[in-house]
Amino acid sequence: ATSADFTEFQILHPGSVYRVGDILSVLIRAKDMRNREKTYGGDFFRAKIYTERTKSSAPGRVRDFGNGTYGVTFRLLWEGDVTVSVRMVHSSSAVRVIKRVAEGFPFNRSWYQRRYITGNKSSTGWCSLNPNDLQIPEGGGICDFSDSYAGVEWYCQRPEGVACKQSVFHRHNGYLKEHTDLGLTEEEMRYFKFMHRRKNSTIQVAGNSSGADEEEQLPSCRPGLPVPVPSGYYRNGRWVSRVCATTRLSPLEYKKCLQNKILDFLGDSTVRQWAEFLAKLLNMENIPVPYFTSATAGPVHYLETEWNITTRYQSHGTPLKTYTWTNATVLSNLARIIDSIPGGPDRVVVVTLGLHFSNHPLSVFIRRVRAVRAAILRLRSREPETIVVIKPPNTTGASFNHLDEWPLFQIYLVLKEMFSGLPVVLVDTWEMTDCQFHEDNVHPTNDVISEEVSYMLSYVCV
Known part of the structure; x- marks a missing residue:
């Protein structure tokens, strides 16, 4: 198995001066428990750069060369002391176990x-x-x-x-339990006890020569804009988009912008967090439904009467992981929910899909996303002014059988590819949580949710 302790990384082409806007390249060299260099890939790494003092951070892109080495690239986006952090989430041995269990128990975990x-x-x-x-x-x-x-x-x-x-x-x-039901050996169980081991190195970054502010040169936010890598970064704890020039408004200004609008939040509890955050921000009233349901499944409705703002949360249907008995008649399938939405300039539809599919075959997720994608295209065809927002899964910090990050990362890549080039908004919540300053959690903290919702609303309140 790969050793997080012996695995090392080095900064390639080290220069005497790094400047804002430069690309920083890092090489990870994986080693085994005997400190021998590995000759094959498959390890799962995450990487970021950050400055604790200014609460600035950005995700890195990791590439597996298949020979035991991995390349990581970062764009340097602020000046000062910048720490490079590389984290091994899973060794290749752990990933092989995840794949084996997924093949052996595709539907009944x-x-x-x-x-x-x-x-x-x-x-x-x-x-x-x-x-x-x-x-x-x-x-x-x-x-x-x-x-x-x-x-x-x-x-x-x-x-x-x-x-x-x-x-x-x-x-x-x-x-199913890992040891007794899934047949993991004691050695295989140990692969998952050494997750999220980090190594750090610090560099000095100077301002760029032009002094230009990259944010000021961006276009206004609108669906379908190309998404660079990374799509943004944190500066002073606030998310700075590299896609478009975002706006930050007061609660009253948001109310004026959202007057007479309906916002649908469809998917799982992470997008329900968005609906709940917005309801609290705008002081909206929870409208009871006349039949039994659960917070996980919805539907949950909120209303702001003075400005006539309505929001709704509803789940994507089965598979749905709620331990509360839930009215099965409200578990409408996501494609049909989207088909039922009239659309128009006063309608915002936010869709997420992924967390509840993480311990099922990827083919199940792909089949569902294809149907959802087709429904979104139908919605956009009949009402092109409808704003559709795609929210990928976020990092979770969880391991193996429940919300593990390796299958979730595969889901994230599929979701990005499926909606690439379409006139929709991508709020890259994987990147936004990949480089956050909090511990990973399936339900991010309120300040992260605030940044996600604020970025989404920049496409509505232009």
Whole structure:
């Protein structure tokens, strides 16, 4: 296995003077537990540059050369003492285990259930993305809740004496255990105990010769703009976009901008954070729904009456990891939710997809994203002035079987590629959390959420 302690990195072509705007190149040389250089790739690294004093930071791009070395490039975006930080998230041995488990347990690492109601009696059955994972209950059968139009496959056991239409509630009910259920050895378990080991080095960066402010030369924010690498960076704790000239408004100014608008937040709990943050910022009222639901699934509605601003959060449907029994009738599939939105200049549609797919095959995610992409193109076709925002998954700091960052990074790359070149807004929340000053968490802190929402609103309040 790769040793985070012995693995080292060096700055290539070190110069006596680094200036703002320069590209800094770093070479990582992976070594094993005996301090021997590795001759193959597959390790998962993250890297960033930062200045603690000014709360400035930016993500780096890591390239695997396949021979035990890795290249990292950074654009130097501010002056002063800048620390280069390289972090090994997973060794190649750990990544191989993740891939093996994904192939051996493609659909059943997460447990889901349906509850059926018949009169005053209830019964439950297990659910899966693959009907072959489900045993047919004695006297019962298998219900097919799939929706090929929306790219959804979903099957549940039907207990004896009930009909599929009597399925009322859904919930997530746990995971297979790494050691006892997934067959990991003690040695393989140790691969995941040495995550996120970092090494740092500091350089001095001088101002550029022209003194030009890169931010002032950017265009106004509008959907479809090309996205550079990185898409932005933190300066004084604020996200500075390299895509467009962003705006920061007061709550009252945001209310004036959003007057008579409807904002849909569709996906998972990380985009629900956006809806909740905006509701608090604008002092919006939570409008109760007349049927049982859960915060994870939604729908959750907020209203600001004076300026007639409406927001809605709703989940993307199954697979949905909520331990609370949730009304299955509200688990509409994301492509159909988007199809139901009229669109127009007063409509903003924010979509995220990824976290709940991280321990299922990537093909499942790709099939779902294709359907969502098609629905977004239909929405843009009938109402071209609709603003559509794509929010990728963020870093989580989690390991292996639940929200692991390696499969989430693959999901992030797919999502970026699928929406590249389309007239949509990409808020690169992977980059924004990759270089944050907080510990990684599936639900980022409020100051990070504030920067994400502020950047998104720059495309609405131009």
